Amino acid sequence: MRIGELSRRTGVPARLLRYYEEQDLLHPERAANGYRSYGEPAVRDVQQIRGLLDSGLTTEMIRAVLPYLGGPGEIHPPAECVSAETADLLRSHIDRIQARIDCLARNRDRLTAYLAAVRPDRDAR
Amino acid sequence: MRIGELSRRTGVPARLLRYYEEQDLLHPERAANGYRSYGEPAVRDVQQIRGLLDSGLTTEMIRAVLPYLGGPGEIHPPAECVSAETADLLRSHIDRIQARIDCLARNRDRLTAYLAAVRPDRDAR
DNA sequence: CTTGACCTTCACACTGATGTGAGGCTCTGA
DNA sequence: TCAGAGCCTCACATCAGTGTGAAGGTCAAG
Structure with missing residues (x-):
């Protein structure tokens, strides 16, 4: 999905989605024309980011913990990598x-x- | 007490104590020579301001609420003022x-x- | 009388999260 | 082919601090 749809679905201004990418919190693909292309999990990621920012964590902090915060039961990086x-x-x-x-x-x-x-x-x- | 002592006792840089005054959160007296002169309660006030800022209240909000936040059990202006x-x-x-x-x-x-x-x-x- | 610690104001610059706008490219539909 | 919506980057503005420095006043001790 493109940035506008993600923005609508999360309620987060496109401006901030670009900012989160700049801060290394989101990593959308790019289409041939240069447009950002987000996968489905980005919706949950954005909500996660928002929640943590609202709670007063810095982007730096979020960047550090985000990889480990999957959905319920999901462990992203395998144990051996930790x-x-x-x-x-x-x-x-x-x-x-x-x-x-x-x-x-x-x-x-x-x-x-x-x-x-x-x-x-x-x-x- | 002067600004340096208040700074030492609260751990808040003098720079910020002046800033809080500019923001109308602190109201020190002035000595004849122009030096700020803080009363004893200023120590608690500063700590309160820090805590509330950390909790995400705006200075505007704190300005509204601070006059009513006394020590334990002290309510300064009567309830009707809120x-x-x-x-x-x-x-x-x-x-x-x-x-x-x-x-x-x-x-x-x-x-x-x-x-x-x-x-x-x-x-x- | 000078030194040094402490105070004064003014002012510029940086941060982090966010808003806003300019100027320009891409794509779709009439 | 042209309008308009959507996207791109760049860049400046805001707020709540926070750091730094300049230029100067006050005061106690040597």
């Missing part, structure tokens, strides 16, 4: 994601407490 | 933070599962 170093790197990425989760949870709690304190009437639920 | 609109905005932002947490947790679990599948030896713990 060196001890890669595994370590992956573990440290997981730690960073956890740190981010902790930070967000902390602030969610702060904001929730604030809201409860300031509007206990409508927001007690 | 408009329903502000509260709604805040609620929707809390929801967004939660969505981010969910997304990250999902992906953390995926990565963990991947790691476990690919290196069941050293990573089973």
Whole structure:
């Protein structure tokens, strides 16, 4: 599929799909006329990228973990390809994601407490 | 306290403390010589600002909410000052933070599962 | 009185994710 | 064959920082 269709199907502006390619997150083929040509899995990939970006991960971080994030049950690179170093790197990425989760949870709690304190009437639920 | 001490105590570069003032998030007094003079609560304010920025709130949002965020149990301006609109905005932002947490947790679990599948030896713990 | 640490403003430049527009090529349908 | 939709690249703009440097004021200690 071409960039316009992918954009429509994911809701992500074509501009950003090009940007993600520039950032090495997407790797569309090129048609003879130069147009980008995306496979079906690109839809899920884009959604994955969006989710992670929205969660505050950088493209660099996403680039590092994306290859390992398949659909449910899919393992992309076979086990033999994963060196001890890669595994370590992956573990440290997981730690960073956890740190981010902790930070967000902390602030969610702060904001929730604030809201409860300031509007206990409508927001007690 | 002056800007250097506040910077040391919060770990936030003086440059950013001036920036937050420019953004109307901090309001230090000025000494006779023009030096910024921060009160003790500024330490907590700065940490709060950092946390909220990290959570993806805009400076505009923080500006709206910060006056009401006291220490534990302190609510400065009475509840009536918080408009329903502000509260709604805040609620929707809390929801967004939660969505981010969910997304990250999902992906953390995926990565963990991947790691476990690919290196069941050293990573089973 | 000078030195050095600390403060002031101003200003330019970089990042990352995204918006916007210009100028031009490709393809399809009337 | 021409319009229009869709694609291409290039490039500048924005926001929230962040770094750096210039040019200068303030103050305490030697």
